[in-house]
Amino acid sequence: MKSFKNLCKEELLKERENLQKQYDNYLKENLDLDMSRGKPCKEQLDLSNDILNINDYISRDNIDLRNYGILDGIKEAKKLFADILDIDENNIIIGGNSTLNMIYDAIARLYMFGYMDNTPWCKLSKIKFLCPVPGYDRHFDILEKFGFEMINIPITENGINMDMVENLCKNDEAIKGIICVPLYSNPTGTCYSKETVERLAKMETKAKDFKIFWDNAYALHYIYEKIELYNIFDACKKYNTQDRILYFFSTSKINFPGGGVSILAGSDNTIKDTLKHLSKQTIGYDKINQLKTVKFLKNKENTLKLMEAHSNILKPKFDIVLNTLEENFKNNPILKWEKPKGGYFVSVDTLEGLAKKVVAMCKEVGVVLTDAGSTYPKKIDINDTNIRIAPSFPSLEELQKAINIFCLCVKIATIDKMLAENNL
């Protein structure tokens, strides 16, 4: 296919007509295809069905886990995740089934009670957070809920624009945190380089209680390439800044999103401070599920094998999306994207002002995408270009159809824009 910019008005109009016919045909099919959320597919969930048959309830140190107690999580779970994440087991708390809830709780604690001797954030007139964009909508939703001002930080090839981050944090005491997905980032697939991690650990922050929310949600979730993330705790130890880290991880996309186990890791001070508050909040999380998780995952090696199986299911899906984008737009640069090395998404950028329109056109023909703008705080993508594609949930066949339709909609929207703007 020729690049649109090499077509004259008549050719564009002809192409537009041809594309519209295809679109109209899809309309008749009453499709119901979903590329909106990063949900594992059935085949991925089936990889973990053996966990359903584990019925143990006695811990390795002979504690009856059916009963009350053990606020910070069972030892064997701490050991397992310590091994997987290369974090000291004493710096880990095992929680319930949702890291999002753990992140929300951590922010709520800082808001209501403050970190150690610092003023609770609810007592301050202004709180600001740095938000790498495009990013994860549910992170931004939490920050918005608390009324924090969100400052966009552009994602770069090696992580985020650290010059900007350093400059802002050094000079503004109201900036209390940044929320990062450092590996196979949602949605861009960005992996933070060692330098980025080092600079986050080293940087000066005017706020004494500055926090890095390190949501390592995709720590093991490679597709095309395994990337080793530099250990932020190691980096922080050099600069004595461990207290700024709140590290999150979960098994939601390892075993079951609906019944996994979440992890919070932090410095000695952070763990102590967190447990002080947590001891009033709950008697303990679901320890039976913690034990099931450990008995199922067994150890790091076995967990990595499971992740390889996930990768093997996801790779053909990402191939479909990426190959189809390539076929459609290689010689017609009206859509930009990067090939992610892992994670759950392909992030694409249309020409300016087209993302909402493309998503709406897809929706009308039965292809659901995450709402345009969702990857930005308050859902405001000022350029209206970014769209998050989630290939994991649909079948290969559904996905091929959905991405074909997506490409079709991008083309129609782009021609309309060209025709309107350029008076060709």
Next chain:
Amino acid sequence: MKSFKNLCKEELLKERENLQKQYDNYLKENLDLDMSRGKPCKEQLDLSNDILNINDYISRDNIDLRNYGILDGIKEAKKLFADILDIDENNIIIGGNSTLNMIYDAIARLYMFGYMDNTPWCKLSKIKFLCPVPGYDRHFDILEKFGFEMINIPITENGINMDMVENLCKNDEAIKGIICVPLYSNPTGTCYSKETVERLAKMETKAKDFKIFWDNAYALHYIYEKIELYNIFDACKKYNTQDRILYFFSTSKINFPGGGVSILAGSDNTIKDTLKHLSKQTIGYDKINQLKTVKFLKNKENTLKLMEAHSNILKPKFDIVLNTLEENFKNNPILKWEKPKGGYFVSVDTLEGLAKKVVAMCKEVGVVLTDAGSTYPKKIDINDTNIRIAPSFPSLEELQKAINIFCLCVKIATIDKMLAENNL
């Protein structure tokens, strides 16, 4: 045994010596007996072991519960608890494994965001809560954590001193709530009468966003007598005060404390307001555990059968405690208690100023009781009389020994008090 008050100084001293010998003998035994927490015993936990073998994950409406979604809980769980509690299933949210966490979260939401259009409590200079005493230490701990002023409300035969409650609520806008265990109350076993429930529903409150935290933790947990609690939602409907109710329940003491399911019930407004906030906090609670709970409990009838089995295990334990207290103190009224109809505790009152001493003496000989004072806000029992005895966890043999030691300690402490005070 003769009443101490009929003994002369010499007789008291002789009795003291005799009791001390028994105490010293116990000291040599290096005992380790625990009557401190309301934990089910192993035999009770074993009643629910079949739940461990349930491995379903498809809901009745054919949803794969392994995956993300369903914020408010699976339908069949709502139906089950609606039947058990006689509440409309649309007014129920199914949560994680801890009602304490649900209560904390509900308070945190009111503190951070406020109820509907009301001012968030964190923005007000003073918040007060009414606390029926003696009461549940973990409730008071949460209120203390939020910095609320706690006002003691005496427990009465039919619930709580409602004259006092009505008078306070009518006149003080800073009073934002009351936290009640309305059936087989912790620790007194008190059951709120229909009149008490009606008056709570009907009473005028100066605070528009006044909340009744209705922690019906022991709804089904009878031992000597099944008591029907008047449905507070029915009462509130008469006076259009449904929005003041936050109703909590859990299966912690039905199946497993470490892996049960919690329930929040409220008015249409309350559920809507709660879900609005909850949708930012989490994607959903552990639905697999919700399904397991439903498949195991099956229906109301079967759940009540299970509770009868719990009751059969607990009754002999309560018999031991109550009979031993009767034997020791029937004719020697130095200790007061009421026979509870259900729940997990026996609440006793020593003579003034002896509770701390008795608990310390018990501890020294290896019998652990809940700290004296714990049943009051900030652990301040100004008369130092109340002690909470939890008979559920120890074996019958251990319990008999522990309660014997307890009675011994009460007697020694009382004689010492009499000798010191009266210069007999």
